[in-house]
Structures are given as C-alpha cells and as structure tokens.
Amino acid sequence: MLELQGLTRRFGTVTAVDAVSLAVPDGQMVGIVGRSGAGKSTLLRMVNRLTEPSAGRVLWDGRDITALRGRALRDWRADCAMIFQQFNLVQRLDVLTNVLIGRLNRRRGPLAGLTGLLGLFTAEERARALGLLDRFGLAEAALQRAETLSGGQQQRVAICRALMQEPKVILADEPIASLDPANAEAVMQALRQANREQGLTVLCNLHQIEVARAHCDRILGLRQGRVVFDGPPAALDAEREEAIFGDTAPAAPGPSGPARAPAPPGAALVR
Numbered sequence: 001m002l003e004l005q006g007l008t009r010r011f012g013t014v015t016a017v018d019a020v021s022l023a024v025p026d027g028q029m030v031g032i033v034g035r036s037g038a039g040k041s042t043l044l045r046m047v048n049r050l051t052e053p054s055a056g057r058v059l060w061d062g063r064d065i066t067a068l069r070g071r072a073l074r075d076w077r078a079d080c081a082m083i084f085q086q087f088n089l090v091q092r093l094d095v096l097t098n099v100l101i102g103r104l105n106r107r108r109g110p111l112a113g114l115t116g117l118l119g120l121f122t123a124e125e126r127a128r129a130l131g132l133l134d135r136f137g138l139a140e141a142a143l144q145r146a147e148t149l150s151g152g153q154q155q156r157v158a159i160c161r162a163l164m165q166e167p168k169v170i171l172a173d174e175p176i177a178s179l180d181p182a183n184a185e186a187v188m189q190a191l192r193q194a195n196r197e198q199g200l201t202v203l204c205n206l207h208q209i210e211v212a213r214a215h216c217d218r219i220l221g222l223r224q225g226r227v228v229f230d231g232p233p234a235a236l237d238a239e240r241e242e243a244i245f246g247d248t249a250p251a252a253p254g255p256s257g258p259a260r261a262p263a264p265p266g267a268a269l270v271r
Ligand SMILES: Nc1ncnc2c1ncn2[C@@H]1O[C@H](COP(=O)(O)OP(=O)(O)OP(=O)(O)O)[C@@H](O)[C@H]1O
Pocket: 011, 014, 015, 016, 034, 035, 036, 037, 038, 039, 040, 041, 042, 043
C-alpha cells in the first residue's frame, strides 16, 4: 500500500502541495484532477522523489520512502515507472528497443547502460518486450522507428517500456494531454489494462474530469495543493466538481459555510 502522510512541498512562498494525507490500496487506479497549478505534478513527483518533499512522508508497505538514499532510492525509482506527456521515446530507435530500454532501470553495475545501448538484451528480455507489444496491439510496429508512430501509439509504447521495468506503481503525468480523443481513449484503456491485468497501482494526473470518471476507481481533486475531493467517480457531483475546478474559492470550514448535501458513502469532500 502507498501512503502519503502530511506530504507538503513549498517553492519559496508558494505551497504547491499542502499536507496531503491518503492511502492507496494496491491495484487501485487513481485519477488526480485539478486546475493548472493545483499541484498535481508536484504530488506525483514526490512519490518517486524526483521532487523532494518539504515536509511529510511517503510510505510503501510501511517503509519510509522519504528516507531512502543511494541504491535503495534507485531501486524505489525503478519500482515507480513514469509516463510523461511527451512520451520520451528515443525517436530514432525502433519500437522494440525503446521497450527494452525499460529494462535498464533494473540493471546494476557500471556496464548496465552500455550493454543496453549496444543492444545486448537477452532472448528472454526480447521475448518479453515483444509479448508486451503484442498485448497492446503494437507487435507489427516492433521494428519501426518510434518517430513513425502516432502520438497515441508512442504513448502505448511508453506504457510497454514502463511495464518492462516491472514496476509496482505507474505514475502517469498528463499522459493524454497531447493526444486527440481517439488516441487518448486508447492510451487510457492501455493504462487500465496494465492496472487490471497486473494489479498495478496507477496514479494518473488528468485535466479532463470525464476521462477520470470513465477510467479510474478513485478521483482525487486538488485545489491549491490541498485535497478538496477524494472518492469514487459516482460521488463526484456538480457541487464537488465546482469545489475542484470552479472560480469560487472553496468555502471556509465551519458552521458559517454554506449548507452541503451529505456526501455519498465513500466520498470525502474536504473543505
Ligand atoms: N520547480 C518549481 N519551482 C517553483 N515553483 C514551482 C515549481 N514546480 C511547481 N511550481 C509551482 O507549484 C505550483 C503547482 O505546480 P504543479 O506543476 O505541481 O501543478 P499542476 O497541477 O501539475 O499544473 P499543470 O496542470 O499546469 O501541470 C504552481 O504554482 C507552480 O508554479
């Protein structure tokens, strides 16, 4: 289980993520939504320590990730595969090699990167990479250069590369922001497939609430770094959506705040 405890990140006077606490059971797919600047990327990047927290902790199965250093930190980063908005494939390399590159995060020793660059992957690794491409409908493109693929296909290759890394968690930062609706749908289905078939925990930053509704088990709404909604898609009604995205600032907590309908079971609307 992934746990965030009072996770906070400040940049100067800006508090990008403000005391976020939550627990994500293994195999859950969480959509993190919020306006631009709400803190989604910063939150995600603290999970694998690409951004260091100012305060608070990240725990995995009770182990304090925030305290990891050196080899242990590198191992944790290998456990967390990242998917980026811009795919980050090596455009001039073929698709299969791009997927195999995911394996390098699991190699150790001074020659680890070099053997990968020389194409020295084992037959087993190649078979696994091809199997992944096949699962995601990309086997026929295995020997094409990455740059010849559509954005949606490239992002699905990036998902295969992530799975090649054998992660425990997938951190997807706006994975569909550069894609048209059809490609976006294919990528979200691929992420869901990875989540369901392998029981992977997925945290996925999204701008479009409808996409989060359609594909995620749970939605986390961030506003100015704070969690203002945490619950299943069915609990995200218009009022709660307004709390995340609306122009009106969230009401101050306390009896003077506007009357609220009771939250459905399993939903938390945090004011
Ligand atoms: N490296 C940084 N230095 C200074 N401020 C930063 C840095 N990274 C993020 N911020 C600030 O932290 C806040 C949250 O940014 P973040 O990128 O996490 O939001 P976001 O919800 O992911 O936004 P977007 O949807 O636009 O990507 C913003 O005010 C941003 O300007």
